[in-house]
Amino acid sequence: ETGVTQTPRHLVMGMTNKKSLKCEQHLGHNAMYWYKQSAKKPLELMFVYSLEERVENNSVPSRFSPECPNSSHLFLHLHTLQPEDSALYLCASSPHRDHSYEQYFGPGTRLTVT
């Protein structure tokens, strides 16, 4: 395993629900990332946190709300999602933001929005 865990692994939610995805890294890294992976599209970077401070928000809709309470934990809060938000959501970490190329990924959460 990579040292990055994600829960839940699968999630089905309706468009009016509120849910949260959790990521935890056991590598002592200082930077954490959320990605969206859709079929036949490149991985899309959603958010980057460095030492618990958000440093990047790639124009992600406000229905996705990240939270980083400490350098080991990262959450993605979801509300009023759309069916097109169904995808694999991947969390990653790196030693620090200047070593973004050394990213270690978790197994992902498969999200289905009905």
Place this chain on the structure above:
Amino acid sequence: QQQVKQSPQSLIVQKGGIPIINCAYENTAFDYFPWYQQFPGKGPALLIAIRPDVSEKKEGRFTISFNKSAKQFSLHIMDSQPGDSATYFCAASNTGAGSYQLTFGKGTKLSVIP
């Protein structure tokens, strides 16, 4: 200019064959080119990476060839095995700018037939 174009989208080879996956980029500021391997149900894992000051890097059965003038790089898998069946992603990063972004290709699904 941030795109990384990857081909082919899918590839089927016999065991022992040498699959080749190609990537091309436009941004000449990119200076780090990793390849990630993703098995079903897992997140991407860093496989091998190269910087543009070398034309080739080999790690075990995996080799990256890099052509700086053509802005292209490729992954070769020698003596491919069924266990190599996975999706492979190329990526690129501009590490000098303190960037924390990896720009990914769309991925190549490799199937190695016994």
